[in-house]
Amino acid sequence: MKWITREHVKVDRVACPWLITKFVDKDAEFLFVPTDQVMEVASREGATPYDVKGVELGHHGKECSFEAILKKYNLTGDTALVLLGKIVNGADTDNTLWGSGSCEKDSPLRSGAMKNAEQEQTGLILLTCATTFF
Numbered sequence: 001m002k003w004i005t006r007e008h009v010k011v012d013r014v015a016c017p018w019l020i021t022k023f024v025d026k027d028a029e030f031l032f033v034p035t036d037q038v039m040e041v042a043s044r045e046g047a048t049p050y051d052v053k054g055v056e057l058g059h060h061g062k063e064c065s066f067e068a069i070l071k072k073y074n075l076t077g078d079t080a081l082v083l084l085g086k087i088v089n090g091a092d093t094d095n096t097l098w099g100s101g102s103c104e105k106d107s108p109l110r111s112g113a114m115k116n117a118e119q120e121q122t123g124l125i126l127l128t129c130a131t132t133f134f
Contacts, residue, residue: 002047004031004038011092012065013051015084019066021051024073083084084115 001018004015009032020028033041035052042049050057051065057072058065067089070076 001025001027002029002031002045004033004045004047004049006035006038006043007032009134011088012059015066015088015092016050016057016069019069019075019081023075024069059093062089062093064092066092 003017003025005016007090013032017028017030031041031045038049038052041047048057049055050069052058057068060068064085067085070081070085075081
């Protein structure tokens with residue numbers, strides 16, 4: 001299955017592919033495109049959009065896309081994943097929902113400084129390494 005989101009990944013857009021690959025779709029293919037092209041490419045490619053304004057697997061209220069995926073795919077029974085969702089939320093948002101530690105605003109993950117597919121893949125690899133024991 002194909003999944004699509006905005007290019008220039010930040011915390012949520014790195015964490016979501018990890019979550020999807022590990023717990024939802026082990027054969028997932030990810031597309032990262034300019035924001036204004038997400039819905040058009042999603043329609044053309046039959047891809048599921050995530051972390052895009054107005055989609056089911058996006059931010060809702062103060063919850064981030066990672067948390068939307070946890071709910072949609074019934075993963076909220078796993079307390080470790082729920083905790084990881086809180087961490088992702090705190091690093092990706094204004095941090096007022098859970099009050100957990102926040103990622104520095106100028107970090108490459110939070111600022112969107114990862115600007116190409118190679119850097120986005122590196123972010124996914126780093127997250128995979130950090131969560132090896134899940």
